[in-house]
Amino acid sequence: MLVPLESSAMPSTRTARHLDVLALPRVPLTFSAALVGRAAYALVLLPLLYAVTEATGSIALAATAVAVYGATASLLAPGRAWLIDRHGARPVLAVLIVSFGAGVAGIAAASLLGAPGTLLIVLAGLAGACAPPLGPTMRVAWGRLTPDDEMLRTGLSFDAVIEELLYLAGPALAGLALAIVAPGAALFVPAVLVVVGGLAFVATPTVGEMSVRGVAPHRRGRGGSLLRDRRFVGLLLPAVVAGGVSGTIGIAVPVVLADRGGPAAVGIALGVFAGGSALGGLLFGAMRVPGSPARQLVVLAAALMGVTSLVAVVGGAVGVSVVLAVAGLFFSPIMIVAYVAAHAAGGEHRQNSATTWVNTGHNLGGSVGSAGAGVLIQAAGAPTTLVVVAGVVGVLLAVSLVLASARPAAEDASA
Structure with a gap:
C-alpha cells in the first residue's frame, strides 16, 4: 500500500539530519562501498568516447558506442532488477559486477590494440547490458538501514545529493586522467572501481539480508508487473x-x-x-x-x-x-x-x-x-x-x- 510520508515516526527522528543518518549502524560501510562502485558510472563515458575515437579515427563510431552502451544499460535495467528481486541481491549483483568490470576492461584492451569499430560497439553494448544496479539497490538498502520514514527520506536525500556530486566531479576527473594517460588505459579505472566497490557492497550484511529475505517469499507470491x-x-x-x-x-x-x-x-x-x-x-x-x-x-x-x-x-x-x-x-x-x-x-x-x-x-x-x-x-x-x-x-x-x-x-x- 502506498503511504504518505508523514506516517508515524519516532519523535527523535522527526528532524533527522544527514549526520544522524550517517551515524546509524552499518550505514558508513554499506554506503561507502556502494559509492566506490557507483563512481565507475560517472567515469566511464568520456574515456569510452575518446577510446573508440582513438582506436577507429571516427567520432561517429565512438558516439554510436556510447549510445549503444547507454541504451542497453537503461533499457535492460528493469530486467536486471527483476532478477535481483527473483533470485536475491547478492548472487545476481556479484555476477553483474564481475561481468560489467570485465566488459569495460575488455573495451579498454581492445581499443588499445586498435580493434575495429564494430567489435568495440558490440563490447560497449554487452558492458551496458551487464551494468549492475548499485544505485537502485543502495536505495533499497536505505529502507533496511533506517528505522522509519523520516530517516529513510533523509538517507535518500543524502544519496541523491552525493550522486549529483559524483556526476559533476566524474567527467572533470576523467578529463584530467585523459590528459595524462591514453583513453583506453583510463577505462581500466572504472573497471577496477566497480569490481572493488561493488563486491565490497555485495559482501555487506545489509545486502546479504536482502538476498535471504527476497528469494523465498517472492517465489511464494509473484506479483504482476x-x-x-x-x-x-x-x-x-x-x-x-x-x-x-x-x-x-x-x-x-x-x-x-x-x-x-x-x-x-x-x-x-x-x-x-x-x-x-x-x-x-x-x-x-x-x-x-x-x-x-x-x-x-x-x-x-x-x-x-x-x-x-x-x-x-x-x-x-x-x-x-x-x-x-x-x-x-x-x-x-x-x-x-x-x-x-x-x-x-x-x-x-x-x-x-x-x-x-x-x-x-x-x-x-x-x-x-x-x-x-x-x-x-x-x-x-x-x-x-x-x-x-x-x-x-x-x-x-x-x-x-x-x-x-x-x-x-x-x-x-x-x-
Missing part, C-alpha cells in the same frame, strides 16, 4: 517529467545562450542547475513536508517546469543561470519522493524493480525530452519549445494525480 498498477504509474510520471525537463534544458540552454556567452556560459548555467539540485536535496531531506507522495510529486514537478519556463523570457547568461539555479532546487526532491514512494509501492519483494523503474522512467524522459526539444527548437525556436513542453508536462501531471489517487483494484490487492 508494476506498470500494471495505476497508482505506481501515477507516481512514476513525475520522474519521467523531471527527466524530460532536464533533457529539454540540455538542448534549449545552448541555443538560448548561443549569442549570450557561448559554451562557457552554457557550462556555468548547467552547472548551477546541478548545484541547485544538490542543495535542494539537502534542504528537502532536512524538512518535514506535508501531503501524500502523489501530491508532493505533482507540486514539485509543476514548480520545476514553471521555473524552467522562465528561461524563455529572461535575458542574458546571468538571468538564465539564476533561473536554472532556482529550478534545480526542485529536481532532487522529485527523485527523493519518487524513491520513497517506490519503497512502498514495491512492497517486500519488488523494491529493486520499483526503484529501478524510477531510474528508467527518468532516463526515458531525458531521452524523449532531448530528442523532442531538438526537433521543436529547429522548427519553432527555444521559447516556443519551452511553452509546448510546459503544456505536455501539465497534462502528464494531471494524469499522474488521477492515477496515483485511484483506489487499488481488487486484482492489485496482492501487489
Whole structure:
C-alpha cells in the first residue's frame, strides 16, 4: 500500500539530519562501498568516447558506442532488477559486477590494440547490458538501514545529493586522467572501481539480508508487473517529467545562450542547475513536508517546469543561470519522493524493480525530452519549445494525480 510520508515516526527522528543518518549502524560501510562502485558510472563515458575515437579515427563510431552502451544499460535495467528481486541481491549483483568490470576492461584492451569499430560497439553494448544496479539497490538498502520514514527520506536525500556530486566531479576527473594517460588505459579505472566497490557492497550484511529475505517469499507470491498498477504509474510520471525537463534544458540552454556567452556560459548555467539540485536535496531531506507522495510529486514537478519556463523570457547568461539555479532546487526532491514512494509501492519483494523503474522512467524522459526539444527548437525556436513542453508536462501531471489517487483494484490487492 502506498503511504504518505508523514506516517508515524519516532519523535527523535522527526528532524533527522544527514549526520544522524550517517551515524546509524552499518550505514558508513554499506554506503561507502556502494559509492566506490557507483563512481565507475560517472567515469566511464568520456574515456569510452575518446577510446573508440582513438582506436577507429571516427567520432561517429565512438558516439554510436556510447549510445549503444547507454541504451542497453537503461533499457535492460528493469530486467536486471527483476532478477535481483527473483533470485536475491547478492548472487545476481556479484555476477553483474564481475561481468560489467570485465566488459569495460575488455573495451579498454581492445581499443588499445586498435580493434575495429564494430567489435568495440558490440563490447560497449554487452558492458551496458551487464551494468549492475548499485544505485537502485543502495536505495533499497536505505529502507533496511533506517528505522522509519523520516530517516529513510533523509538517507535518500543524502544519496541523491552525493550522486549529483559524483556526476559533476566524474567527467572533470576523467578529463584530467585523459590528459595524462591514453583513453583506453583510463577505462581500466572504472573497471577496477566497480569490481572493488561493488563486491565490497555485495559482501555487506545489509545486502546479504536482502538476498535471504527476497528469494523465498517472492517465489511464494509473484506479483504482476508494476506498470500494471495505476497508482505506481501515477507516481512514476513525475520522474519521467523531471527527466524530460532536464533533457529539454540540455538542448534549449545552448541555443538560448548561443549569442549570450557561448559554451562557457552554457557550462556555468548547467552547472548551477546541478548545484541547485544538490542543495535542494539537502534542504528537502532536512524538512518535514506535508501531503501524500502523489501530491508532493505533482507540486514539485509543476514548480520545476514553471521555473524552467522562465528561461524563455529572461535575458542574458546571468538571468538564465539564476533561473536554472532556482529550478534545480526542485529536481532532487522529485527523485527523493519518487524513491520513497517506490519503497512502498514495491512492497517486500519488488523494491529493486520499483526503484529501478524510477531510474528508467527518468532516463526515458531525458531521452524523449532531448530528442523532442531538438526537433521543436529547429522548427519553432527555444521559447516556443519551452511553452509546448510546459503544456505536455501539465497534462502528464494531471494524469499522474488521477492515477496515483485511484483506489487499488481488487486484482492489485496482492501487489
